[in-house]
Amino acid sequence: MNHSTTLPHPSPDLQRRSRRDRWRRRTPYDWGYAALLVLGQAYAYTRFGASMDVYDQAVLALAGVVLLALGWHWSPLRHLVLGVTLASLTAVALYERTPGLHGADLGQAEQAFWLKYALSSQSAILWMALLFGLSTLFYWIGLFGAPAAAANGRAAQRIGAGMAWAGVFMALVGTLVRWYESHQMGPGVGHIPVSNLYEVFVLFSWLTTLFLLYFEALYARHAAADGQAGANIRSLGAFVMLVVSAGIGFLLWYTVTRGAQQIQPLVPALQSWWMKLHVPANFVGYGTFALAAMVALAALLKSAPRAHLLWGLVLGPSAVLLALLGLSALGVVPAASAAAVASTVRMLGGVVIFFAVVVGCRNLIGARLPDAEVLDDLIYKAIAIGFAFFTIATVLGALWAAEAWGGYWSWDPKETWALIVWLNYAAWLHMRLMKGLRGEFAAWWALVGLLVTSFAFLGVNMFLSGLHSYGEL
Numbered sequence: 001m002n003h004s005t006t007l008p009h010p011s012p013d014l015q016r017r018s019r020r021d022r023w024r025r026r027t028p029y030d031w032g033y034a035a036l037l038v039l040g041q042a043y044a045y046t047r048f049g050a051s052m053d054v055y056d057q058a059v060l061a062l063a064g065v066v067l068l069a070l071g072w073h074w075s076p077l078r079h080l081v082l083g084v085t086l087a088s089l090t091a092v093a094l095y096e097r098t099p100g101l102h103g104a105d106l107g108q109a110e111q112a113f114w115l116k117y118a119l120s121s122q123s124a125i126l127w128m129a130l131l132f133g134l135s136t137l138f139y140w141i142g143l144f145g146a147p148a149a150a151a152n153g154r155a156a157q158r159i160g161a162g163m164a165w166a167g168v169f170m171a172l173v174g175t176l177v178r179w180y181e182s183h184q185m186g187p188g189v190g191h192i193p194v195s196n197l198y199e200v201f202v203l204f205s206w207l208t209t210l211f212l213l214y215f216e217a218l219y220a221r222h223a224a225a226d227g228q229a230g231a232n233i234r235s236l237g238a239f240v241m242l243v244v245s246a247g248i249g250f251l252l253w254y255t256v257t258r259g260a261q262q263i264q265p266l267v268p269a270l271q272s273w274w275m276k277l278h279v280p281a282n283f284v285g286y287g288t289f290a291l292a293a294m295v296a297l298a299a300l301l302k303s304a305p306r307a308h309l310l311w312g313l314v315l316g317p318s319a320v321l322l323a324l325l326g327l328s329a330l331g332v333v334p335a336a337s338a339a340a341v342a343s344t345v346r347m348l349g350g351v352v353i354f355f356a357v358v359v360g361c362r363n364l365i366g367a368r369l370p371d372a373e374v375l376d377d378l379i380y381k382a383i384a385i386g387f388a389f390f391t392i393a394t395v396l397g398a399l400w401a402a403e404a405w406g407g408y409w410s411w412d413p414k415e416t417w418a419l420i421v422w423l424n425y426a427a428w429l430h431m432r433l434m435k436g437l438r439g440e441f442a443a444w445w446a447l448v449g450l451l452v453t454s455f456a457f458l459g460v461n462m463f464l465s466g467l468h469s470y471g472e473l
Contacts (some may be wrong), residue, residue, distance in 0.1 A: 288389075321345060
């Protein structure tokens with residue numbers, strides 16, 4: 001039966017009443033939040049205006065509007081914004097107790113207790129790493145530790161979600177304090193912390209986690225409205241936080257082996273206000289594409305035939321692993337790529353082992369996951385959001401390239417693979433909207449999309465060189 005109907009267009013009078021009711025529904029806390037945002041922006045303009053150009057000021061104004069709209073739409077975000085602001089200002093106040101050569105004395109990060117153990121950028125980011133790792137652990141404990149009927153009441157999953165929130169909090173504090181710290185290092189050094197792999201992995205981690213928490217709240221609210229209290233949307237945290245933890249693992253490795261936590265002046269190509277827009281928009285895309293892929297993995301474990309899972313998740317990747325090992329043993333791999341291939345082999349080996357374990361436990365895991373329709377819808381929503389932001393980022397990147405290198409497009413490897421990512425998800429959305437793409441094939445496509453996105457993000461830096469070589473490993 002076709003339940004679709006054409007709804008009558010509301011009259012202008014009804015639309016006006018709806019808008020008035022929307023404003024009347026605002027609580028004193030809503031208006032207090034708005035007032036605090038205005039005061040915060042005024043303080044930022046007064047305190048840091050000398051370090052801003054007209055573009056920075058426009059971005060700050062736009063950020064206030066966006067935070068207001070998002071906070072009114074999703075109330076937990078208000079607590080996050082206010083808490084992060086308070087903690088960041090506390091860190092700034094602690095730094096400014098002691099003047100330094102170019103501003104505050106950054107040596108206070110090793111002397112002041114709260115800076116050393118919590119609020120300096122490096123301390124906050126280490127707390128982020130710990131909290132995201134523990135969140136992943138508790139999500140998995142919750143997935144295996146209780147029957148599906150008690151899903152929403154699982155203490156372990158609630159703890160996992162709480163630690164995810166705490167990790168996002170510390171990541172944002174670390175990011176804002178790192179931004180402040182960069183401006184204390186000398187003229188021209190200060191910049192938004194999205195300029196290297198260390199900083200963008202922090203960005204990727206908290207963005208992906210925040211989208212997970214938002215989708216958890218959204219689908220839990222829908223399930224409660226439909227009287228489906230047992231719909232276990234939080235079980236997906238076990239899968240999504242895995243990709244976040246993988247990013248954290250890379251971040252820690254990069255910190256230990258390359259000293260990447262040190263703040264460095266920007267290379268000339270990055271000294272542009274376009275970076276403040278292009279990079280965050282790009283990583284909304286990367287984060288939501290990664291989220292969609294991990295939900296797709298959950299969907300496959302729930303409903304795909306076991307033979308398909310064995311071939312697609314275990315035997316196929318194992319064949320690729322053996323081929324790489326064989327090429328390395330035969331000396332076919334160029335010396336310049338040998339280290340990158342060795343890293344790929346180690347990562348792929350770990351992925352194959354994980355896939356083998358979850359395929360072996362697929363009946364247990366599948367019983368604790370939401371319905372296939374919910375998983376399918378979440379994949380679609382995540383890819384749609386990611387595609388919109390990735391499109392914006394690609395356009396902004398072209399404008400930035402015209403300013404930095406004199407041309408909108410140069411078929412640089414990073415640009416080429418960004419186009420491949422865009423075409424991949426454009427095709428997925430086209431098939432979904434025009435041809436009704438659903439089910440197993442859509443899930444496999446979304447999962448493979450993570451490979452394409454990962455190569456565009458990291459593989460190009462590992463194996464290729466070009467105009468974007470300032471981001472190489």
